Amino acid sequence: MTRRWSFVAVLLAAAAATACVRTPAQRIKDVQRSVQADRQPDKLVERGKLFAALGDENRASQYFSAALDNGADTKKVLPLLLQSYIVSKRYRVAIDVGKNYLQKDPEDYHLRYLVGTLYAAIGDTSDARTQFEQVLVTKPEHAQAHYALAVLLRDSDNDWVKADYHFRQYLELAPRGPHAEEARASLLKKVP
Secondary structure (H helix, E strand, O other), X not given: OHHHHHHHHHHHHHHHHHHHOOOHHHHHHHHHHHHHHHOOHHHHHHHHHHHHXXXXXXXXXXXXXXXXXXXXXXXXXXXXHHHHHHHOOOHHHHXXXXXXXXXXXXXXXXXXXXHHHHHHHOOOHHHHHHHHHHHHHHOOOOHHHHHHHHHHHHHOOOOHHHHHHHHHHHHHHOOOOOOHHHHHHHOOOOOO
């Protein structure tokens, strides 16, 4: 009898072990669920922030980009993505991403101003000027765009008259701004 009970125990153990073994199709579904859970925009953003904090901007940008691809809030995540490109000195990539999003929202003067400053940083003064001018069409009271455009006109185009206009606009909008001293010094005729 004991032999019979041990045989039954072995059969029950084998049946239990078989029940725990997952079929290949079940394992694939488990992996798919795990991957899907890992693709949640919030999780991707948090991982991107973690890698950015560790100084791995390349990996951070990959996570931020994936978060955007998976439906993350553009207004919150795009600045993080662009910052990761800028910190890692990938200005042209940042410009391309910025231009892509500007096609979707051409009125985003904050992003347009950033793209303009990136163009200026790589020495593309023509495209930088175009972006700054477009910022001023959308937001004429954008003091920093007036200042940036004035500097480009003065330094790259040697157009002191147009530069003077934008320096004056800057001073009118931000008389105590961070560039007020330089703007005053660059005027064709000093103002009090």
